[in-house]
Amino acid sequence: MVGYIIRRILAAVPLLFIISVIVFSIIHLTPGDPALYILGPDAPEEDLNRLREQLGLNLPIIQQFIHWFFDLLRGDLGTSIYENVPVTEAIMNRIQPTFSLMVLSIIIALLIALPLGILSAVKQGTAVDTAIMGIGLIGISTPTFLIGLFLMMIFGAQLGWLPAAGYQPISEGFIGHIRYLIMPAFTLGLLQSALIMRMTRASMLDVLNANFIKAAKSRGVNPLAIIIKHGFRNAFLPILTVIGMSVVTLFGGAVITEAIFNIPGIGQMTVNSVLRRDYSLIQGTILFVGVVYILINILIDVLYTIIDPRIEFKSENKFSVKRRWKNANASK
Secondary structure, three states, X not given: OHHHHHHHHHHHHHHHHHHHHHHHHHHHHXXXXXXXXXXXXXXXXXXXXXXXXXXXXXXXXXXXXXHHHHHHHOOOOOEOOOOOOEHHHHHHHHHHHHHHHHHHHHHHHHHHHHHHHHHHHHOOOOHHHHHHHHHHHHHHHOOHHHHHHHHHHHHHHHOOOOOOOOOOOHHHOHHHHHHHHHHHHHHHHHHHHHHHHHHHHHHHHHHHOOHHHHHHHXXXXXXXXXXXXXXXXXXXXXXXXXXXXXXXXHHHHHHHHHHHHOOOOHHHHHHHHHHOXXXXXXXXXXXXXXXXXXXXXXXXXXXXXHHOHHHHHHHHHHHHHHHHHHHHHHHO
16 A cells, blocks of 8 residues: 555656646746736836846746746745745645635535435435435536625625624634634535535445345345445445545635635635736645645545455455466576
């Protein structure tokens, strides 16, 4: 397993290089001047040229990329042009709000998706199934910003149950922390719940029609045990894949949601860095998201072997066959 993880990490290095080239090229070819944003449109041209020289923006784009890439190999993501702090520090300062939002969002998504997906599969073809699938279709097709604005209007402005916007660190109180995050978390979680719910239903239908389920029913096994213990347990691997992809998708959704609810996380920082043409911060943030995506995929593969031991057994069996073949050659 350790060897497999190492191989996956090494295989991801070329992917990160390609991502870095694409992101660097798109950002630097996009119209906009960081020096003009920092000093303002009325700044003298000599001051703008001096700042461009200090930031290295006057160099050819190939030379800029070479400098940035070799700094990256040393673990240096550069310095934020606008905030004037290391990119790594800027990301770490903003990761806590985004992490809290993602965790709460995925919890809400699972609490909605798993029960409804299982119920829809059990009630296949009934009015309950149709209603649940209709809810899922609405959840997928509704824009995130529209859900967020609707929640702000109802629960924030009219009813006053929750803060309409803003953020409270967890260090200042857990309850207040959750109150500020519950609406943005539900905004993100509703969309992800629709995807997870549809996968849960499809996976459960495949398992519930399997022969071992029919055999369990013929033996008089408790229906709830059939659904949960035998059905959901065997249907969970495809669902786990969608859950992992949903965690990564939350980064993209956080860009809009954090901007709407004024949460000082990575999403809001990304929006601001794009508007300010903060090249180093944009590149560092996207690479950070790419690394998270790769690590989540590796974690999902590891969880496969924990949930279904047969996957690990097949890997060990292949390894033992190769080892016997080497021993046979050695004996010759």
